[in-house]
């Protein structure tokens with residue numbers, strides 16, 4: 001068992017998988033000589049050389065598509081897209097090709113690849129660089145979308161993603177790279193598609209993932225001092241979605257708040273809320289609330305950005321309102 | 329940048345170096361100095377946490393910026409990438425408003441909404457700095473389409489970095505501009521690097537101006553550390569675009585004196601690279617050249633130093649004293665036409 005950052009966990013896992021399987025290779029912008037915009041691939045070029053650590057031109061559509069093609073011939077590319085915002089330039093290749101090839105050709109060819117990419121607002125990066133558009137991918141059958149929130153999960157889930165035979169969008173987060181946690185030695189690959197109750201509680205369920213799982217933990221601490229016992233469900237996988245774990249939790253607590261880092265309308269929270277009303281309708285004592293970003297192109301200026309983004313405070317407010325609304 | 333980049337153009341811009349008036353040369357020097365000091369001040373303000381987000385500086389590109397902007401008429405349009413502070417200044421936007429944008433204040437060029445990467449000013453016809461690599465190219469092409477459509481005589485200049493020539497939008501845009509005879513000048517500011525990746529490591533044709541030939545578009549490469557040479561080359565391209573409605577691709581070469589952005593320590597650079605950079609400083613070169621030509625004496629130089637320092641200090645003080653945008657304005661710019669059902673919910677607000 002070692003304590004390490006989320007960044008280190010990703011890096012070590014990439015390295016392990018490259019050592020384990022010659023077909024695993026990484027590519028992306030600035031991942032070799034520059035060692036990655038966020039230094040996830042630090043040292044890998046030196047160790048593995050340019051055949052397996054491939055710097056690409058700035059050409060998201062091109063290199064993501066090339067990874068798909070390489071995967072069709074049995075390689076296992078792990079592509080880094082510098083931030084999820086730039087994945088939009090590769091949207092066509094991901095949605096129209098990576099997600100379709102297995103089905104469209106009647107199951108003759110699968111696409112074993114991983115796209116690693118961080119989301120994250122709150123860094124004053126402005127409207128185009130602060131988006132969390134994992135929803136676009138979570139909407140697409142044929143893709144798997146993972147969103148680990150701790151170093152151990154990051155490691156176990158990246159391992160699973162690389163060994164999986166389908167295209168996986170692996171969502172990281174700028175705000176998580178420096179967070180620390182324990183990572184067991186000999187960690188087994190995670191089972192894809194499983195949420196986890198990361199904090200048991202009795203009064204209310206908070207559903208979150210990625211950075212918001214940490215915000216939820218912070219909110220739960222505050223709520224505890226008010227005598228509100230919040231249970232946290234960390235989704236960890238956005239597609240497939242572990243509806244059972246969510247619904248079982250709400251059946252215990254009787255109410256729920258979803259915390260998400262993106263916009264509310266048609267968002268991930270909307271899917272969770274719909275799931276809860278279908279699976280726990282008779283157990284609900286209050287409407288399901290969603291805490292999400294204000295629906296604006298995110299401004300650069302700090303006070304505006306702060307007002308627009310969900311926070312532990314806004315989550316605490318929504319949870320208190322929800323618990324009050326149960327009339328218990 | 330390293331020493332691998334070719335400095336000798338296979339085909340230079342066909343320009344006889346016109347000899348500008350001494351006042352013009354001094355004005356160019358002052359412009360370059362202003363950009364230099366402004367950017368240094370921005371770097372400092374960033375470390376003081378007055379500026380956030382990403383912040384890319386024009387250090388080393390002062391002569392390029394000055395020369396390019398000198399070739400444009402006030403009625404011409406400009407699109408740039410995110411490394412655009414200097415362009416905003418050279419387009420005549422008050423340093424106060426440029427700095428205030430970096431500080432995220434309501435007095436900024438984009439009212440604090442855009443930040444370092446997203447400066448916009450209709451009056452100066454700066455139609456945006458853009459943070460998505462290549463994003464500005466189709467837009468600039470479309471602006472040139474609008475000029476052509478309306479039968480105007482404005483020219484659109486579209487600036488980008490070397491790394492940007494590898495994105496699909498570059499090729500799509502050049503093709504359309506050539507196909508439709510649009511009045512646009514694409515400018516590739518070749519500083520030898522994307523972030524840390526060299527031109528040679530990212531471009532199969534590293535003589536970037538040659539890429540225009542695939543679209544039968546005229547192109548040239550010019551020394552981007554020479555403001556006058558840049559101006560001449562750009563003028564020829566701009567005036568040709570204006571009179572003949574033909575696109576052009578101009579490549580300028582210059583060093584990037586610091587990291588990709590203020591937070592990049594540029595560890596991938598060797599000690600020799602760093603030494604070479606010091607020797608390549610275009611501002612120092614220009615000062616020396618003007619001194620030797622008897623155009624700029626020590627006294628004038630000191631005077632300009634003091635003036636520019638005062639201008640930058642004033643800009644920073646103005647930015648510091650300016651208000652942040654009020655939170656009540658958060659929903660002001662989602663739609664130009666107010667619409668029923670538009671969400672004005674803050675994160676903690678319930679939907680009903």
Ligand SMILES: Cc1ncc(C[n+]2csc(CCOP(=O)(O)OP(=O)(O)O)c2C)c(N)n1
Nearest residue numbers: 086411459460461489490491492521522523
């Ligand atoms: C589509 C897209 N991909 C990646 C990035 C991240 N990025 C920002 S600047 C940059 C390098 C651009 O290099 P170049 O075009 O040479 O411009 P320079 O920064 O050198 O002026 C990269 C990869 C981005 N902003 N947009």
Ligand SMILES: [Mg+2]
Nearest residue numbers: 489490521522
């Ligand atoms: Mg460059």
